[in-house]
Amino acid sequence: MIRSYIKIAWRNLKTNRLFSIVNIVGLSIGLASTLVLFLFILQERSFDNMYANKDHIYRVLLNTTEDDLETWANVPSALAPELKATIPTIVESGRFFHHGFGESASIKTDNDVFIEDKLFWSDASILDIFNVEILKGTGSENLNNPNTILLSKSTAKRYFGDENPLGKTLTIDNTTSFEVKGIFKDFSDNSSLNFNAIAPFMMQNFAKNPSWNNASFETFVMFDSATPVIRDVELKIQDILNKNVEKEALWYTFSLQPLERIHLYSSNYSDSYITNYGDINQIRNLTALALLILLIACINYMNLITARSQKRATDVGINKTLGASVKDIIIRFYIETGLITAIAMVLGGLFAVITLPIFNELAGKHLAISSLFTIKILGFLVLIWLVTTLFSGSYPALYLSRFSPKEVIKPTSNKGGIASVIRKGLVVVQFSASVVLIIGVIVIHQQLEFIQNISLGYNPENIIAISTSGIRNEGSGRALVNAYEQLPNVSAVTRSQGYPGLGVSGRSIYKRSTEQSMGIQTNRAEQNIADVLQLNLVSGQLLPKIKQQGDTLVEVLVNKTTVDFLGLSPEEAIGEKVAMQLGNNAYICGVVDDFNFASLHSPIGAYAFHNAQREPKSYLLVRFENEILTETISRFENTFKTLAPNTAFKYTFLDKNLELLYEKEQRTANVGLLFSILAILVACLGLFGLAAYMSEQRNKEIGIRKVFGASVAGIVQLLSLDFIKLVLVALVISFPLALYLMKSWLRDFAYRIEISWTVFLTAGILALGIAMLTVSFQAIKAAIANPIKSLKTE
Incomplete structure (x- = not known):
C-alpha cells in the first residue's frame, strides 16, 4: 500500500x-x-565547551558605581591572589593581560623580526584552569620563572619553520630576551581565549606590587564545585574589597560570570582582552x-x-x-x-x-x-x-x-469560508514579515551610512599609524619623527600612545573641592597630535614640543567635555591644576573641540592628551597627501627599516580602523539582507500559490466576463485588486511593528538617524511592486485563457 x-x-x-x-x-x-x-x-x-573544567570556571567582572554605570571585564591585579587565599572553594585563580594593554609586540628571532598581535602575560594558573595542552617541553611551571616563554604550535612554525623551537631565544620589543620552554596546542576557533605566545605575569611590576587601583587585568577563578552559590561568593569578594580599599576610593564592586556565558553575553562590557x-x-x-x-x-x-x-x-x-x-x-x-x-x-x-x-x-x-x-x-x-x-x-x-x-x-457554491480567510491571512502574515525585513534592512544601511559620513570632530583620512612598540629609546623615536617629516607629501608627524578608535589609558578626573569624579581617556602624545588629527584648538596652546628629562610638570590638552565637567570655560581652564592620576603637577595647557574618539554607540566623553612619562608612545602617526598609495607605503617602510632595522613594520589606516568599530553591525546588515531576500522570495511563492488558487476558483466568472466583452487588462486588474488589498493590510500591520523594532535597535547608538516616512514609502512601493510582479503571471494567464474551457460542465 x-x-x-x-x-x-x-x-x-x-x-x-x-x-x-x-x-x-x-x-x-x-x-x-x-x-x-x-x-x-x-x-x-x-x-568554550572544550574545556574539561568549563562548569567550574568563572570570570570576575568589575561594576562601576559612579557616573555612567558600566561593566568592565578587567579588574585590579591584587584581586586574584586574594581570592585564592581567602575563599576556600576557589581552587585556582589567575590573571592575564595583552602585551602593552592591547598593543602588538615586536618579536626578534636570530633570523627575522615579527609583529605578534597575541602575546599575553599570564599567571601559570591560567594554563591549569583551561587545561592548556603542552605538546613539547613543559608548561605552567615555566611561567613561574622569569625570561621564559611558551608558543602555540602554529606560532612556533611561523617563527622557526621546521627547526626545534625549544631552547630558542626571542627578544621582545628589543629590550628583553626570553627562552622558548614549551609548545602548546593552538586554541580552538570556538575558544574565547586565543594566545599565540604566553610570557610570565610575574615579570611585570603589577605582579610584584599588586594594586587595587589599576583595573587592567582579566581574571578567572576555578571552583571545586560546578554549582557554587554565586551570590555568597560575591558577598565574600565584597568583604575582601572593603578590607583592602578605603571607602572613599571604592568606586566599583565585583561580580562573577560563568565561562559558558562569556561569548554571547559580553558584547556590552568594556576593557576586555577577549575580542571574539x-x-x-x-x-x-x-x-x-x-x-x-x-x-x-x-x-x-x-x-x-x-x-x-x-x-x-x-x-x-x-x-x-x-x-x-x-x-x-x-x-x-x-x-x-x-x-x-x-x-x-x-x-x-x-x-x-x-x-x-x-x-x-x-x-x-x-x-x-x-x-x-x-x-x-x-x-x-x-x-x-x-x-x-x-x-x-x-x-x-x-x-x-x-x-x-x-x-x-x-x-x-461556497468557495470562500474559513479556509479562504486562513489562506489570505497567512499571506498577510508572510508579507507583513517581509515588509518588516525590508524596513529593517533599509534602516540599518541608512544608520551605517550616517555613521560613515558624520563629522567626527577630527579628520581620520590619510593618516597612517605605524607601530613603534619595538622602539623604546627616545632618541630613536625622535630621529624617526624627523626622518618622516622630511619625506615628500607628509604634512604632519607625531608620536602617541594611541589614536581615536583605539583604547588608551582609562583614568578618573576629579572636580575641584569636591569628591565628584568622571572617567577620562588619557593619551600620551607629542605637540603635533592636533595637527595630525586636525583638531580645533579652542583656547590655550598645544603640548610643548620638547620636554626635558626630569621635568615633573605635566601639560594636559583636554577636550571641551572635560572642562564642562570641571565647571570652567575653555579660557578659564588654561593653567588650572587638574587631579587625574597624572601626578601633582598636571596643568591644563589647552582645550580642543570635542571629537568622537570612540564608537558612535557612546556619547563623547572626557579625553586628554598629556606628556607625563608614564606610558610608552607606541605609534607614529603620519598625515600624508593623496598620492599613489603603494609608493607611499613603500617609502614609509624603507624609512622605518633604515632607522629601526630590528623592528617589524606594521601599520594601519585610521579610517580603516574606524570601520572595524562597526564591523558587527555591517555584517549583521549583510546577513540580514541575504536572508531577508530569501524570506521575501519564499513569501512571493506563497502569493503565487494564492493567485493560482483564486484564479482557479474564479475561472467560470472570468469566462463569463470575457464572453460579455471584458478586456484582458480589466480582468488582470480585477484579479490583482484582491492581492493589493492583502498587501495593504500587511503594510498597516508591519509599519508600526517595524517602527518599534528599529527604534529599539537604534537605541544602541548615541548618534542615530531619525526614521523617515520615506523608508515606509519605499518599503510599501517595493512590497506592492513585488506582489504585482508575482501575481501578474497568474492573472494574465487566467485573463487570456479560452472561456469555453472554463465554462464547460464537468
Whole structure:
C-alpha cells in the first residue's frame, strides 16, 4: 500500500510540474536557510565547551558605581591572589593581560623580526584552569620563572619553520630576551581565549606590587564545585574589597560570570582582552529569522496544495467511492508531503553547501562545509524533515480528506469560508514579515551610512599609524619623527600612545573641592597630535614640543567635555591644576573641540592628551597627501627599516580602523539582507500559490466576463485588486511593528538617524511592486485563457 502511495505521489509530482517545482524550491530555500543559520547558531553556542573544567570556571567582572554605570571585564591585579587565599572553594585563580594593554609586540628571532598581535602575560594558573595542552617541553611551571616563554604550535612554525623551537631565544620589543620552554596546542576557533605566545605575569611590576587601583587585568577563578552559590561568593569578594580599599576610593564592586556565558553575553562590557565576542541578540534574531523562513515555506506548501483543491477533490471523491477511508487519504497526502519534503531536503542541502562560503564571507565566520555532515546536523535534518512534513502536510491532509463523493459530483457554491480567510491571512502574515525585513534592512544601511559620513570632530583620512612598540629609546623615536617629516607629501608627524578608535589609558578626573569624579581617556602624545588629527584648538596652546628629562610638570590638552565637567570655560581652564592620576603637577595647557574618539554607540566623553612619562608612545602617526598609495607605503617602510632595522613594520589606516568599530553591525546588515531576500522570495511563492488558487476558483466568472466583452487588462486588474488589498493590510500591520523594532535597535547608538516616512514609502512601493510582479503571471494567464474551457460542465 505504501509503495502504491509513493508511486501515486511521484506521478502527481510529474503531472503537475509547475506546482511541484514551486513547492520543492520554496521548501528547499527554507530548509537551506534554516540549515546554514542553525550551523552558525550551533557554532556560536559551542564556545568554550572544550574545556574539561568549563562548569567550574568563572570570570570576575568589575561594576562601576559612579557616573555612567558600566561593566568592565578587567579588574585590579591584587584581586586574584586574594581570592585564592581567602575563599576556600576557589581552587585556582589567575590573571592575564595583552602585551602593552592591547598593543602588538615586536618579536626578534636570530633570523627575522615579527609583529605578534597575541602575546599575553599570564599567571601559570591560567594554563591549569583551561587545561592548556603542552605538546613539547613543559608548561605552567615555566611561567613561574622569569625570561621564559611558551608558543602555540602554529606560532612556533611561523617563527622557526621546521627547526626545534625549544631552547630558542626571542627578544621582545628589543629590550628583553626570553627562552622558548614549551609548545602548546593552538586554541580552538570556538575558544574565547586565543594566545599565540604566553610570557610570565610575574615579570611585570603589577605582579610584584599588586594594586587595587589599576583595573587592567582579566581574571578567572576555578571552583571545586560546578554549582557554587554565586551570590555568597560575591558577598565574600565584597568583604575582601572593603578590607583592602578605603571607602572613599571604592568606586566599583565585583561580580562573577560563568565561562559558558562569556561569548554571547559580553558584547556590552568594556576593557576586555577577549575580542571574539558574539551577541545573544543576534543569535535570537537569526533563530527567529530561520524559523520564519521555514514557517513561510511550510505555509506556501499548504497554500499551493489547497490551491489545487478542486482538481484534488475529484481524486479524493473517486478514491472514497472505491472504498478508501479518511485515514487512507490522510496517509496518502502525508506520504506525498514527505516525498516533496525529502526532495527539498536533498536540494536544500545542496543549496546550503553552495551558499555556506557566501555566508562565511558576509558573517566573517569560518564554518566548514564538512560540518554539514556531522551526526548532529544530520540528526537535525531528520528532525526538520519530520516536523516540516507533519506541519506542511497537516492542513492539506485534513482539509482535502474531508471531501465527500457527493461534493465532487455536485460541488457547493461556497468557495470562500474559513479556509479562504486562513489562506489570505497567512499571506498577510508572510508579507507583513517581509515588509518588516525590508524596513529593517533599509534602516540599518541608512544608520551605517550616517555613521560613515558624520563629522567626527577630527579628520581620520590619510593618516597612517605605524607601530613603534619595538622602539623604546627616545632618541630613536625622535630621529624617526624627523626622518618622516622630511619625506615628500607628509604634512604632519607625531608620536602617541594611541589614536581615536583605539583604547588608551582609562583614568578618573576629579572636580575641584569636591569628591565628584568622571572617567577620562588619557593619551600620551607629542605637540603635533592636533595637527595630525586636525583638531580645533579652542583656547590655550598645544603640548610643548620638547620636554626635558626630569621635568615633573605635566601639560594636559583636554577636550571641551572635560572642562564642562570641571565647571570652567575653555579660557578659564588654561593653567588650572587638574587631579587625574597624572601626578601633582598636571596643568591644563589647552582645550580642543570635542571629537568622537570612540564608537558612535557612546556619547563623547572626557579625553586628554598629556606628556607625563608614564606610558610608552607606541605609534607614529603620519598625515600624508593623496598620492599613489603603494609608493607611499613603500617609502614609509624603507624609512622605518633604515632607522629601526630590528623592528617589524606594521601599520594601519585610521579610517580603516574606524570601520572595524562597526564591523558587527555591517555584517549583521549583510546577513540580514541575504536572508531577508530569501524570506521575501519564499513569501512571493506563497502569493503565487494564492493567485493560482483564486484564479482557479474564479475561472467560470472570468469566462463569463470575457464572453460579455471584458478586456484582458480589466480582468488582470480585477484579479490583482484582491492581492493589493492583502498587501495593504500587511503594510498597516508591519509599519508600526517595524517602527518599534528599529527604534529599539537604534537605541544602541548615541548618534542615530531619525526614521523617515520615506523608508515606509519605499518599503510599501517595493512590497506592492513585488506582489504585482508575482501575481501578474497568474492573472494574465487566467485573463487570456479560452472561456469555453472554463465554462464547460464537468
